[in-house]
Amino acid sequence: MCKWLIDRLGKARLLRWLMTLYPPYLGAGIRVRHISKDFRQIKVRMGLGWYNRNYVGTQFGGSLYSMVDPFFMLMLMENLGRGYIVWDKAATIDFISPGKGPVFAEFSIDETLLDEVRRQTDGGAKYLPRLKVEIHDGFGTLVARVDKTLYVRRKPPAKQA
DSSP states (O other): OHHHHHHHHOHHHHHHHHHHHSHHHHHHTEEEEEEOTTSSEEEEEEOOOTTSBOTTSSBOHHHHHHTTSSHHHHHHHHHHOTTEEEEEEEEEEEEOSOOOSOEEEEEEOOHHHHHHHHHHHTTSOOBOOEEEEEEEETTOOEEEEEEEEEEEEEOOOOOOO
């Protein structure tokens, strides 16, 4: 059934649909609005409701981070393929202004980044790329900056028996 769904809907569309139903995202009001077919662009939105509002009535910081957490890792995994290990290693978030309404984040990777990852990991070494994403409100005001460090390494070749 899963193969049929992937063939019917496409992997990016199916993942977008599944992530919208993912309980932590559903509970926080996070919606994946777009995933490009090549997994190089993703758009995410989070509304402001009683379920993700902090004590002073603005976006809860944990929800702001949650809305951007997995996407760079997923994008690299899909673009590099099964021959690579990709993990989130570290992250920092800098809160700039209060999120008083819906907030948005857009992720983008390009061939230059993918080429650099391949070059850095070619001999089996680990590579720790730092990727940045900004969270803005509906008026374009910067709400937070997130700096993600990923761990990437080529998988060792399978041993022949």
